[in-house]
Amino acid sequence: MANGSGTGPARRASDRGRYGRLNRERVLSAALALVDREGLSALSMRRLGAELNVEAMALYRYAASKDALLDGLVEALYLELEEQLAADAGEDADWRAGLHRFARATYDVCLAHPQAVPLLATRLLAVPLARRPAAVLRDHERVLALLRKAGFDEATASAVFRAFTAWLHGYVSVELRPMVDNPDETDPAFRLGLHRLSAKELPTLRETAAALAERGGPEGLAAGLDALLDRFTNGSASAASG
Amino acid sequence: MANGSGTGPARRASDRGRYGRLNRERVLSAALALVDREGLSALSMRRLGAELNVEAMALYRYAASKDALLDGLVEALYLELEEQLAADAGEDADWRAGLHRFARATYDVCLAHPQAVPLLATRLLAVPLARRPAAVLRDHERVLALLRKAGFDEATASAVFRAFTAWLHGYVSVELRPMVDNPDETDPAFRLGLHRLSAKELPTLRETAAALAERGGPEGLAAGLDALLDRFTNGSASAASG
DNA sequence: CGCTTACGTTTACGTCGTATAGGGATGGCA
DNA sequence: TGCCATCCCTATACGACGTAAACGTAAGCG
CATH class of the missing domain: 1.10.10.60 (Homeodomain-like)
Known part of the structure; x- marks a missing residue:
C-alpha cells in the first residue's frame, strides 16, 4: 500500500x-x-x-472514464494555449496577425508537451464537434469570430478555419516526428540510423534524411500559413483587412 | 473454445x-x-x-508485438496507396502533377479506412524515421526523388516534402473529424448537437457549425497544396518544371 | 449532537499483452 | 520406410489494465 x-x-x-x-x-x-x-x-x-x-x-x-480523462488532457493543453494567448498582446492589428498569433501559441504549447500531442489527433477524431472540451470550443469560437469580423462570409470563414487547422496540426505533427534512431550515437549518420535505409532502394531518402531531420521552426509554420491565407485574399473571396 | x-x-x-x-x-x-x-x-x-x-x-x-502489428497496419495502408498509384497513369507531366496524384491517392486511401487513420498520427509519432515500415519509406523515396528530379536542391526538396506531408495529413485529419453528434436525428441542428453550444459564449461557432460540417473534398486538398507549392516556385528557390 | 452528503477505499470481474512450454504435422535424409 | 529436426500453432499462466458495486469515513450542516 x-x-x-x-x-x-x-x-x-x-x-x-x-x-x-x-x-x-x-x-x-x-x-x-x-x-x-x-x-x-x-x-x-x-x-x-x-x-x-x-x-x-x-x-x-473527476473523470467519468479514462477516455474522458484523455479529453481532459486535451482540454488542459487548450487551457495552456489560452493562458499563453492572454499573456502577450491583447488585440491584433488584423486577422492575419491574429491567426499567426494563434498558430505560434499552439506551436509552442505542442512543443512543450510533445508526448501529449498524439492526443490531439486521436481524441479529436473520436469526439464529435459539439462534445469537444469547452476550451477547444472557445478556441474555435475565437478564430471564427476573428475571421467573421474581418469580413469573410460564413462559407469562406469556415474554409479558412479548416485550412488553418489542417496546416497547424499537420505542421506540428510533422515537426514532432522522431528522426533520431540511436541518441547515444555521435556520428550523425548512425544517429539517424541511415544504415537501415538501403542505398540501392532508397538513395534519395538516404541523402535527404539529414536535411529532413532539421526542424522547420515557427518560421516554417508562419510561411506556410501565409501561403495558404493568400489563396483566400488574392482569390475569389471578399475580405477586408481591419 | x-x-x-x-x-x-x-x-x-x-x-x-x-x-x-x-x-x-x-x-x-x-x-x-x-x-x-x-x-x-x-x-x-x-x-x-x-x-x-x-x-x-x-x-x-507474424508481428513481434502489438505495436509492431499496428505498424503493420500503417504499412498495409501505404501498400494500398502504392497499388492505387500504380493503377492510374505511370509518369506525371511535371512534379506538381506528381504531388497532386500522390495527395489524391493518399486522400482516397484514408477516406476508405477512416478508423485506421489515427494510426498514421500515433505510430509515425512513435517510430523514428529509419524504422518506419518499408512501404512508408518507399513513399518518401518516391516523393523526394520527384522533387530532386524537378531541380530542387536538397534543402528545398526537404522543405517542400515536409510542407506537403504536413498539409496532406492535416487536411485528412480535419476532414475526418466527426461532426455529427446524433446520427438518428433528422433536424440538422440537432444532428450536429448545436444545443450543446452555448448561444451566449459560442455564437459564431454555433452559426458556422453547419458550414464547418461540410467537407472540403479533394478540391480543397488540391487548392491548399497549390497554395503551398506556389511559395516554393514563385519564391526564392530554383526549380524547373519538367 | 446527529444526519446527510461528498469523497476515497476495497474488492472483484473480465480483458488485455505476452512469456513460456508443449505438441503435432511436415519435410529432408538415411 | 523410418527417424529426426523444424516450423507452426496451442495451452497455460501472470501481472496490469479499466471499471462496477459496495462500503467506510470525514466534513459540513441543522
Whole structure:
C-alpha cells in the first residue's frame, strides 16, 4: 500500500491534509505531468492514482472514464494555449496577425508537451464537434469570430478555419516526428540510423534524411500559413483587412 | 473454445487446411478489415486471432508485438496507396502533377479506412524515421526523388516534402473529424448537437457549425497544396518544371 | 449532537499483452 | 520406410489494465 508511514490498515483520511483534497485540476495537471515525464503509455488510472497518493477509483469522481480523462488532457493543453494567448498582446492589428498569433501559441504549447500531442489527433477524431472540451470550443469560437469580423462570409470563414487547422496540426505533427534512431550515437549518420535505409532502394531518402531531420521552426509554420491565407485574399473571396 | 465442431480436445492442426496457413499478409488484412468494421478499440490479439480461427499467440509469429502489428497496419495502408498509384497513369507531366496524384491517392486511401487513420498520427509519432515500415519509406523515396528530379536542391526538396506531408495529413485529419453528434436525428441542428453550444459564449461557432460540417473534398486538398507549392516556385528557390 | 452528503477505499470481474512450454504435422535424409 | 529436426500453432499462466458495486469515513450542516 502507498501508506505514508507505519503499518496502519490503510491510508487514513487525515493523510489527505498532507496533499490537500483532490480536484479536477489537480488530477489533470498530474496526468499531464506524468505524460510529459514518461509518455502516454505510462498513464493508467492506477498509476495516476499512485502519483496523487490515492486509489485509482478515486479518480472517477473527476473523470467519468479514462477516455474522458484523455479529453481532459486535451482540454488542459487548450487551457495552456489560452493562458499563453492572454499573456502577450491583447488585440491584433488584423486577422492575419491574429491567426499567426494563434498558430505560434499552439506551436509552442505542442512543443512543450510533445508526448501529449498524439492526443490531439486521436481524441479529436473520436469526439464529435459539439462534445469537444469547452476550451477547444472557445478556441474555435475565437478564430471564427476573428475571421467573421474581418469580413469573410460564413462559407469562406469556415474554409479558412479548416485550412488553418489542417496546416497547424499537420505542421506540428510533422515537426514532432522522431528522426533520431540511436541518441547515444555521435556520428550523425548512425544517429539517424541511415544504415537501415538501403542505398540501392532508397538513395534519395538516404541523402535527404539529414536535411529532413532539421526542424522547420515557427518560421516554417508562419510561411506556410501565409501561403495558404493568400489563396483566400488574392482569390475569389471578399475580405477586408481591419 | 473456438473449435470447429464436436467436443474434441482442441482445434486440430488438420483444421488449418480449411482456411489455409497463416501468413503476414493474411494477418494484416484481417486486422485492417476488423478495424474498418469495428474500430481500433476492437483490435486485440485475442480478437484478431478469433477472426482468423487461431489462438492469439499464433499471431506473434507474424508481428513481434502489438505495436509492431499496428505498424503493420500503417504499412498495409501505404501498400494500398502504392497499388492505387500504380493503377492510374505511370509518369506525371511535371512534379506538381506528381504531388497532386500522390495527395489524391493518399486522400482516397484514408477516406476508405477512416478508423485506421489515427494510426498514421500515433505510430509515425512513435517510430523514428529509419524504422518506419518499408512501404512508408518507399513513399518518401518516391516523393523526394520527384522533387530532386524537378531541380530542387536538397534543402528545398526537404522543405517542400515536409510542407506537403504536413498539409496532406492535416487536411485528412480535419476532414475526418466527426461532426455529427446524433446520427438518428433528422433536424440538422440537432444532428450536429448545436444545443450543446452555448448561444451566449459560442455564437459564431454555433452559426458556422453547419458550414464547418461540410467537407472540403479533394478540391480543397488540391487548392491548399497549390497554395503551398506556389511559395516554393514563385519564391526564392530554383526549380524547373519538367 | 446527529444526519446527510461528498469523497476515497476495497474488492472483484473480465480483458488485455505476452512469456513460456508443449505438441503435432511436415519435410529432408538415411 | 523410418527417424529426426523444424516450423507452426496451442495451452497455460501472470501481472496490469479499466471499471462496477459496495462500503467506510470525514466534513459540513441543522
